[in-house]
Amino acid sequence: MKQIHHLLLPLLLIATLASCSNDSFKIQGDIANLDDFTVKVVFSGDSGAVSELAKVDKKGHFSFEGQSAQPVIVTVLNHLYEPLATMVAVNGDHLKIKGDASQSMSIKVKGSRLNEEWQLFRDEHAALYTDPNPSRLDAEIEKYVREHPADMLSTVLLMVDYSDYSDRAKVDQLLSGIDGKARPESLTAAYPGTPMQHKKGLLPRLMTLTLVKHGGDFETIKLTDRMTLISLWANPQKDRNALINKLQNLSDNIRVIDVLAESDTLRWHQTIAGDPAGWQHYWAPGGPIEQGIQLIGITSMPWFAVIDSTGMAIYSGPDLTAAIHATQPR
Numbered sequence: 001m002k003q004i005h006h007l008l009l010p011l012l013l014i015a016t017l018a019s020c021s022n023d024s025f026k027i028q029g030d031i032a033n034l035d036d037f038t039v040k041v042v043f044s045g046d047s048g049a050v051s052e053l054a055k056v057d058k059k060g061h062f063s064f065e066g067q068s069a070q071p072v073i074v075t076v077l078n079h080l081y082e083p084l085a086t087m088v089a090v091n092g093d094h095l096k097i098k099g100d101a102s103q104s105m106s107i108k109v110k111g112s113r114l115n116e117e118w119q120l121f122r123d124e125h126a127a128l129y130t131d132p133n134p135s136r137l138d139a140e141i142e143k144y145v146r147e148h149p150a151d152m153l154s155t156v157l158l159m160v161d162y163s164d165y166s167d168r169a170k171v172d173q174l175l176s177g178i179d180g181k182a183r184p185e186s187l188t189a190a191y192p193g194t195p196m197q198h199k200k201g202l203l204p205r206l207m208t209l210t211l212v213k214h215g216g217d218f219e220t221i222k223l224t225d226r227m228t229l230i231s232l233w234a235n236p237q238k239d240r241n242a243l244i245n246k247l248q249n250l251s252d253n254i255r256v257i258d259v260l261a262e263s264d265t266l267r268w269h270q271t272i273a274g275d276p277a278g279w280q281h282y283w284a285p286g287g288p289i290e291q292g293i294q295l296i297g298i299t300s301m302p303w304f305a306v307i308d309s310t311g312m313a314i315y316s317g318p319d320l321t322a323a324i325h326a327t328q329p330r
Contacts, residue, residue: 025093029054029062029076029085033102036079036329041066042310043074043089044186044205051314060101067091070186071114071152073160075310079329080253082226083309087115088156088187105129117153122161134163145174152182159187163222207311209292211259211282214272219282221257223307228255229327232284232293233302234262235271243302244275246320254327259284261293261301 029039034056042051045068054064054076066074071090075083078101085097087109095115099107105126109115121144122129128137141162145154155178158171175183206223209230213219221228231247233240247256258275260268260283272281284293296305296316304323306315315326 022092024065024067025089025091025095027064027066027074027076027087027089027095027097029056029060029064030096030098031056031060031062031084031107032100034060034078035101038079039084040077040079041074042077042308042312043068043072044312045072046070051312068186070184072186073156073310077309080251082253085109086160086310088112088118088152114152114156117151118156121153121157129161138162138164142174145178149177150179150182152184152187154178155183155187205311206292206295206307206313209257211257211284211293214268214281214283224309224311226253226255226309227327228257228307229323230257230259230296230305230307231302232259232261232296232298232304234260235267237271237302240271240275243320244279246324248276250324250327256280257282259293261298261303 027041031039037056037058038053039056039062040051040053041064043066044050045066050066052064052066054062056062064076066089068089069091071088073086074089075086076097077083082104084101084104085099085107087095087097089095093112095109095111097107097109101107105122109119125137125140128140131137141157145158148154155175158174158178162171164171175188208223209221210218211221229247229250231243237243247258250256258272258279258281260281262268265283268281268283272279275281296303296313298316300318302320303318304315304320305313306323306326308314315323317323
């Protein structure tokens with residue numbers, strides 16, 4: 001009987017360790033030329049938004065463990081909130097990323113069939129990913145989605161690498177053409193205007209905003225190319241000059257969007273007449289076209305929201321100091 005117990009104990013230990021490894025996913029990084037000893041890992045997990053730092057050693061090695069029972073988009077960013085690598089992770093995955101931080105396209109992701117297929121697509125279309133005109137890459141993604149309705153990569157490409165959301169009906173049609181099993185809600189949470197899981201008051205994830213540009217027409221602003229601070233206000237706005245001075249002192253890596261959130265556009269023209277040259281102004285007219293602004297949860301004016309380069313809202317509230325602090329690397 002003792003011999004049976006001696007045999008059972010190692011087996012139970014192995015089973016326990018195996019079950020623990022399936023309760024999380026792991027990312028191991030080997031990134032050369034990082035300018036800081038931390039990277040930030042962000043994703044929408046089982047309990048909502050996750051944004052955590054991982055320590056990097058002198059050789060560029062780091063390790064991160066997270067939890068998500070469903071496939072989620074995970075982005076690793078440098079200390080300036082610039083994306084280094086984006087992947088899909090689910091509990092049980094062991095993913096590896098390797099490359100050079102100074103050459104973002106050199107960073108490769110391995111460790112699961114889905115990520116390796118995604119990496120293959122990126123490698124095959126590398127020239128399109130660096131083309132300033134995204135229409136050719138969008139066309140290739142549309143082709144892939146239509147030809148591979150049962151492939152989860154179709155959902156991933158449409159949610160992460162696709163750019164043209166101006167024709168919402170077309171994107172809806174592309175998305176609905178993907179088989180249900182290949183289109184989990186955990187991935188489509190990144191769809192423009194679709195809120196993340198609203199647990200514990202968590203904020204939305206926004207890929208684009210559609211606003212009316214001053215002196216122009218509707219403009220769709222892509223939020224996943226750099227960090228954005230949105231400054232919303234309504235007339236009269238006190239200490240506007242002091243506000244602008246503070247916002248202009250932000251890093252060049254951070255885009256500021258100045259947004260009027262009321263219907264009185266006549267006073268809007270008068271108020272912004274004295275603003276510095278080059279300061280960009282927008283108007284949020286409301287209605288379905290501006291669902292994104294509504295998701296930020298505005299309760300008073302002025303209001304500030306900070307959206308990181310993955311589209312995740314990391315601050316939304318009336319405190320400018322807190323908004324500026326949210327843009328700082330940490």
